[in-house]
Amino acid sequence: MASTIVEIPQEVLETFARSDRYHNSFLLHPDEGLEHASKRIAENGLPNISVSASQGKFLKLMVLAIGAKRVLELGTLGGYSTICMSQGLPEDGELITLEISEVRAKLARENLARAGIHNATVVVGDAKETLAGLPTEKPFDLVFIDADKESYPNYFLEAKRLVRKHGVIIVDNVVRSGQVADENLTHDCSRCEAIRTLLRMMKEDKEVEATTIPLANVKGYDGFLYAVKL
Numbered sequence: 001m002a003s004t005i006v007e008i009p010q011e012v013l014e015t016f017a018r019s020d021r022y023h024n025s026f027l028l029h030p031d032e033g034l035e036h037a038s039k040r041i042a043e044n045g046l047p048n049i050s051v052s053a054s055q056g057k058f059l060k061l062m063v064l065a066i067g068a069k070r071v072l073e074l075g076t077l078g079g080y081s082t083i084c085m086s087q088g089l090p091e092d093g094e095l096i097t098l099e100i101s102e103v104r105a106k107l108a109r110e111n112l113a114r115a116g117i118h119n120a121t122v123v124v125g126d127a128k129e130t131l132a133g134l135p136t137e138k139p140f141d142l143v144f145i146d147a148d149k150e151s152y153p154n155y156f157l158e159a160k161r162l163v164r165k166h167g168v169i170i171v172d173n174v175v176r177s178g179q180v181a182d183e184n185l186t187h188d189c190s191r192c193e194a195i196r197t198l199l200r201m202m203k204e205d206k207e208v209e210a211t212t213i214p215l216a217n218v219k220g221y222d223g224f225l226y227a228v229k230l
Contacts (some may be wrong), residue, residue, distance in 0.1 A: 008177060013220055020054055020217035025158030028053055033083055041078035045105055050077055051146070051172065052219045055085035056162045057172070059144065063088030066168060072134075073097035074127050074155055075147030079120075084143065086117045095120040098147070109116025109196035127151070131158040139164035146172040149191035152198045160207060160229055167229050170200070174222035175214055202227070 010053045024121050033054070051059065061179075063071060063085050069092065070111035086095050097120060105122045112120050125132055127147055143159040145152065152171060159169045171211060178186050180192045202210055202225075210227035 008221055010109075013112045016155045016220065017215040017218040020052065024054055025068060028057055031115075033111070033117070033168070034080060036114050037058075037078055037083060037111040041080065042106060044078070046078055046104065046107070050080035051084070052215075054217055055172075055196050055215065055224075060084045060088040062168065062170070063142060065109070066077075066141055069093045070140045070142075071095040072140045072143045072162060073161070074143070074145045074159075075099070076122055076132075077104055077110045077146075079111040079115075079122075081121050081144065081146065082108060082112060082122075083115045084140075086112070086120045086202055089119055091118050091119075097121070098123050098125070098130050101124060109115045109170055115208065122141060126157075128154060131155070133224055134162055136162060140167060142170070144170045144172070149173065152194050153201055155202070156198055156227075163229050165229055169208070169225075169227040169229065171225040173222055173229070174225045175221065177221050180215075198225075206230075 034053070034170050038050070042048070061079060068088070070091060071089065072080055073085065073095065074083055082095065097108070099108065099122055102124050105124045108122050109154045128151065140163050143163050145159060147155065147229060156169065156171060163169055168180040174180060174195050176192060180195045183191060183196065202208065208227045208229055210225055212223050212225050214223040215221070
């Protein structure tokens with residue numbers, strides 16, 4: 001069967017971006033550390049896949065709302081989302097972020113230092129191996145997954161193992177312009193199919209409650225999965 005996904009018209013995407021910028025003009029305050037991180041990420045040729053400014057603020061607010069003291073992030077890139085979540089942690093809080101690229105990790109550490117973040121540790125290596133070596137004795141309050149999509153099912157299982165009861169797991173980029181919902185789609189199929197696999201897993205999972213939050217902003221149309229461990 002042919003794909004049922006219709007490409008989003010440019011004027012609709014512009015409306016998403018205009019609305020996002022309008023709300024941000026009231027709700028986001030200038031942040032030199034985040035602005036510097038965004039600039040350095042672009043200057044170093046990293047892909048434009050950091051969370052949006054409004055989603056970054058949401059992550060910070062989530063850390064604050066649940067009183068998180070330990071946060072785990074999968075996929076550091078240049079450290080933009082790392083800065084956002086670290087800003088929500090208390091003085092004695094801790095964030096561990098996993099990144100496979102030493103080059104990206106170096107840039108992230110520089111951006112974190114420039115932003116005055118001292119409670120975040122960038123760990124370089126294959127996330128699957130690093131996760132398998134993390135103990136459950138000190139559970140995390142929140143896990144943010146924003147790494148290679150093909151590994152999302154595995155990452156989620158590890159996150160569930162490592163997060164505390166009633167802890168939060170956020171999985172980014174699970175809508176992908178509506179492509180995930182079209183099982184006839186062949187483009188980008190490995191990423192979309194991994195997300196579909198995750199959704200099928202979660203349908204039968206009695207250990208979590210979850211929902212998907214769609215996003216329409218300067219990044220286009222996407223969304224994240226929000227889960228709570230029971």
